[in-house]
Amino acid sequence: MSNEGSLLRLFNYEGFTLEMLLEYLYKREEDGVISFLINKLYDYPACDIEFYIPQIVNMYFYKPKCGEIERLLLRNSIDSHAFALTLHHNLSAFAEDCNPELKEKAQSFIENLDMTIVNAALPKQTSERPPPHFYNLVSDFTELDGFNRKTIRSQYYTYQLKMINLLCKISVGLNQIPLEERDEKLKFWLESVEDTLSDTRKKYRNHPEPVRRLFRGPIINFKFHNLEDKDEMQIVRIHNQKSMCFCTKARVPYKIVYETISLKEEGINDSNSVHVINDEAIEEMNTVDVEQINKLVHKETRFEGYNEYVEEAEKNPDERPSPRLSLNDNTLSSSESVWGESWEDMEKKIRESSPWGKYSTWKIRGLIVKGLDDLRQEYLAMQFIMKMKKIFEEALLSIYLRSYEIEIISNYMGMIEYIPNTLSLHSIKKTYKNYSTLQNFFIENWPNTYEEAQRNFIQSMAGYSLACYVLNIKDRHNANILLDSLGHIIHIDFGFFLIISPGGNIGFESAPFKLTGEMIEVMGGIDGEMFGYFKILLLQGFLELRKHADELLLILKMMGPGNNLPCLREFERAENELRERLRLTYTDEKCFQFIEDLVNAAQNNWRTLKYDDFQYLTNGIL
Template identity: 35%
Template sequence: FNDDFNVWIALKSLHKTTHLREYVIEKLYALEDDDIDFFLSQFTTLLLSWTKAEGTKLERFLVDCCSKSIHCAIKLCWFLQAFAFNSDNHKTKGRCRKLAHDFELAVVNSERPDVSWRKRFGVQQSPSPTSRRSSCSAESSRRSSRASPNANNSKDAAVDPNEHILRVTSMPPHRRKTSAPPSLVPSSSEPNVQAATATTMNDHSSPSSSSSADVHNNILTRSNSSAMSVNVVNVAIEVKDGTDDRQDGDDLHPNDHSRFLRKEKLCSYFTSEMDLIYLLQEISGSLGLLDKPSRNSQLGIWLNHINRCLPQGLYFPNPHKASEPHYGILRIIPEESFCLSSRDKVPFLLHVEIEYSGLVCTSLDISQALSLSSGGDDNLSSLVSNSETLLKGDKTPEKPQPKVPLVNDHSSALPFGEPFAVRKARIRKASSFGSRPKWDLISVIFKGGDDLRQEHMAMQLILLFDSIWKNAKLPLQLRPYSVLVTSESSGIIETVPNAVSIHDLKKNIPGFTTLSNFFERVWGPRGSESFNKAQGNFVESMAGYSLLTYFLQIKDRHNGNILLDSSGKIIHIDFGFIISSSPGGNVNFESAPFKLTKEHIEVMGGEEDSPAFDLFHLLVVRGFLEARKHWDKIALIVEIMIRGSKMPCFTRGKSSIDDLITRFHIEKSDQECIEYVSLLIEESADNWRTTQYDNYQRVTNGIL
């Protein structure tokens, strides 16, 4: 497959065969960065499912990727942390820790940390992988685990602490306040800092049986072992006689001094990224301890603490493609950030001022744009070291910046809140950074308390379905959004602007009667150009998400998890129940192929003599036929992720994959599939179990 080699062939070969592995891995170097970045979770899962000997070549490839990209290294370290936390195999935990160490060391030194690297720079052999700490992360780390009432009964209680995975995010690094380059030798005695309990954004469905205390048992466990006796900043300086007493880069050859400063920037960038995420985790957990009325004001106070210490140049590595433009965070806007409605967890939405750097995310040069805060001794690491300063400190918030009065000339804008473009213009006008030509505004949701790897996999599949239909020129509309895994219990989710859940529309719009009536009120009478356009968007998105719901068996489809945007498109969110899991202990009450209520059908003009409904039927048929041509790619993503996974969507094991493949009916002819899809639509239309599930959510959780 020399001429036709691509990432799909690579993944299939690595997953299915053993004799081609080395050859395939060598060919990975020729693939695009975007392809590798998209499948980092699959490559990580494959690597950890093989023995150390089997994975040598793939490990070397990933280390090489990290040596060229901080973006890649950060995401890999977070994946490893999540994977290790959910593994019962202590050797796997130790292996994850070694990999995290090597990935970090690779990006800081911009090269592979192998034996030749050690010899070249006169570095002594480091301790064993299970006792070795990460280079940057080992610097004066002050992390320990939250005491758990079940600690004495924990499986890990009798395990050597050196076996615990290095918590790259939960134990972020921080630099010593000395003029000497940072040492990698940790402090021998470090005070405890309580771990934050955190939670998920949407809790309308049945809660998990495990408590947040169980989830966070040992989350901040640190190794008591000694660190590598390596100075990360000085490793690039050749030492002829094995010693070097130069301090802070003094008297260095100009080339050595340049490398010294570059490595210091790389280490600082990696460190600061980890610090920022850790602080957001701490905030999420601490908000859960407060009463709801005081959460938003306290969130603003804590974000002000972060802003005072925030280096400019950091970013959230969450774009869909690694080749997308890199940006630096200028400021998290406290007065525009708020906690989201949730039953017992506290996600929060952040509006963030950014400035594009002119680089792509995979460039190592993004670290060179790092500008430390002007807060004197205050920096992110000092907040991490003394997180009580952040969580119990100054209770006087900064004076909010004045807001520009909102002028809204769009009659359809009110139901969907302030249009994002208007909000951006308002914030830019009031911001001290607004005059910068590359200024922009983003909004994200920080979600704590959940392992978002399943959500991340779901978004990979949605992106794949979306590309399949776009490449076939089919107008089925999906709205993928980025999901960034930042630990085993936290992540960052891209927001969907100008969209509101159907539940919120029904609850907050005065005089709301039916969805069909709402369309006419917002977009004009049936038959008008604006109504037809909105109805067309509704039909195309309904067709896309109906097929997605059927193939992936997406459950918990109440109206709090379905959005409507200002163009009339339906958008599904929250994929906590997919493949083979469902609310209520997998009772599978939502047995209809997909959600197609009487309300949805009314928007399309009914089932009889309705061009819009006929179009919906046609698009579902065409989308089904096109998707099944690519069933093997869809199944491959899921099949790889099931290796050693404890994601709830795989509770039925291999049968989950078999059932997924069966739903494509690859044995049927096209004509048989057309008839089958017609039956799916007929079964879903105004299905009584769908109606009863909505009634249940209305009675128990108040979801309209």
């Protein structure tokens, strides 16, 4: 009894965090404790729980006695339509490739969610009042009867899913378009999506004002990490001429640029404009056979010949990397900025000519849309990075990480926040006039603010070095590392981390993180004061991460048994190795020497250089 009383006092303690609650929910097996903790989750806002949706959904399906979680998630879906969309996408992805014995349960959950979204009530519950409009739009309850209000909710929810699906199917369909025709086909398809936006506005222009405003544009529930959006933002215009394909050997992701305004702002703009929907284009997109195209695409073509290359490299570790013959094959004149037009300048120009530019909440946004790509693993990596970023910020450490939003749409489609004012190291080496070294690039591009840019570089190098080491992130070639216009390094594309690596997990990239001679030179050289600053940041950050080891491990543990993610296929190994990398048994003094050892192992590591060499020889990545 005393033990139960102690638990109850702990659970009701005001400092009992959401992470602590989830930790206990994950560990405990008693019916009463599990039920109490699930009920306790109702005390937390939907926006906090939304971060852990993949983990909570996973626990619902795999942990016994957690059936009450469904009601909790449905209740939050009534309170927050943004939460409902995220839950829908995660459940859809889970249902596509879960164990057969769980598929019926997953489909039933999705059906209950759809009913809950439309009715704004839990399944089998009725309400005398009609459901409210989505996003708490203010309206007179007498303007529509309950049936019509439900119809509007159903139509808008269907519209949201349709537009999201169309955008993702474009990426899939582009795989079947010849390389030289892809950009034009992308613009053609996006123009038809833009026409659909306008046509939908016309269909609802005679409805009451809240309905007209709702159908002004779809809301895709995407939170941009560099923008402090307090309102729901609607897509009102797509710029197909600013969009472009990123062609890889296996997939065709693309960048889409679009205008948004807040749902709270009143007014409809283009009710009199003429937009004729191209039915042929819409039909093309709708009939994209995702399953068939997925079978035809060879996703591992990027690593063809990798195992043979590694075998030869192991025999000749002292062999010099291949000469970068295309370094002088650049397209940028000396008078042009390597960064091109800034996002802010582009935004200003577009706003001046846009019919929507008069709205105070108007913004330009960019997404990377990915088809034939399961982003659940990428999302998991970003959860870790977001948690690390929060840990560093709360400890007031000068360590930089740039988180970005990732939205899972299904087990083969998703969207990623576009990071403006950045270029990959590969692009810089390829296009910058007379590129010689990264250090010279810094000197020439930041002649008046070099020290600030150098400091930004070091602080971000510390952040991503720790992230790459702790999470065992691999495939760190120069197309997966960005540099922004302030000098920060930003890592992207986390397809290989924890227990998986390129080439069938042969583990050739054994360095704890990427630290090439060029990077060291920008930081002032191994014996320089600023390189010492880099190592101090590494130590400070590592010690702080160890203090929050339980929070980091919780993100992983709640994803067990990890059936759907390659990085968790050997779940116990993934968990044990993550814990081991945190060196929780070390004293602070021993950690000091450990960081020195990590830096020594990483600096100019021959395997890092050889991996870059392979990417250059096979994919042309500089």
